[in-house]
Amino acid sequence: ATPTALMVGTGRGAQLGILIKGPEVLESTRRVDTIVLDKTGTVTTGRMTLLATHTADGVTPSELLRLAGALENASEHPIAQAVAAGAVKETGGALPVPEDFANVPGLGVQGIVEGHAILVGRTQLLAEWAIHLPVDLERALAAAEAAGRTAIAVAWDGEARGVLEVADAVKDTSAEAIGRLRALGLTPILLTGDNKAVAQAVAAEVGIDADDVIAEVLPQDKVDVVKKLQAQGRSVAMVGDGVNDAAALAQADLGLAMGTGTDAAIEAGDLTLVRGDLRAAADAIRLSRRTLGTIR
Ligand code: ADP
């Protein structure tokens, strides 16, 4: 394509809510045959709500939420925000400020609240401290996950204390977007750190094949998933919103960042979907093919 055609394509992109880093990006956009989609915040809204709490013997729901909520209040993760908001609602008061706090990427949070050493996150996080769920909590967690919810465990002072259920709605534009991407000949793949059951439920809802779901991937391993697909000879686009996705966005042949996401993702991407609407990903690919004359 002529430089003029590329400039026109770039300008049209802006009208469609697509920011393109440079005209050369259109060339890689044209070639992609696989599109890897982060789940949380990309295919789903990322706005989670607390739906249920399950407590261990001797623990009250408000006690569970007060301590878990206090710790999560220090995190910006969508799950953390849901837990903190649910805790404020349940306890009706201000949450204590943690004496110590750390994010454990892809697993949860840990810290100290009112002298208690607390963990909130995946059961793998608890297992690192040799803490295991009692049978009834294990069952509640499995049932929640089978229902397509994200279930997280809470422990303090070396013992499992409860399970919290949160859920995040699929964006109402995601299924249509994935249909459009397929119509352009792309294979959509869902990539997430979340558990397999939740990932499969989301995939089914938006029209991604069960075989094309890659779940329980740690943030630092997302980039390897992209590399592996590239090693199979695929030309890979990656769409993401989180700090977690930045390395994979940079590795992909084409990185698309949600404009509603973090600065780290936007900096790593080649394109920004300004409104956080996945349909703009299909628009971008159509636009580049058209601009470069592969389709009319
Ligand atoms: P995704 O790849 O879908 O954006 P993440 O990698 O951020 O998800 O998180 C993966 C999983 O780790 C979550 O589904 C959750 O089980 C757990 N997790 C991460 N951060 C937190 C947190 N702050 N509180 C509780 N659980 C968390």
Ligand code: MG
């Ligand atoms: Mg995300």
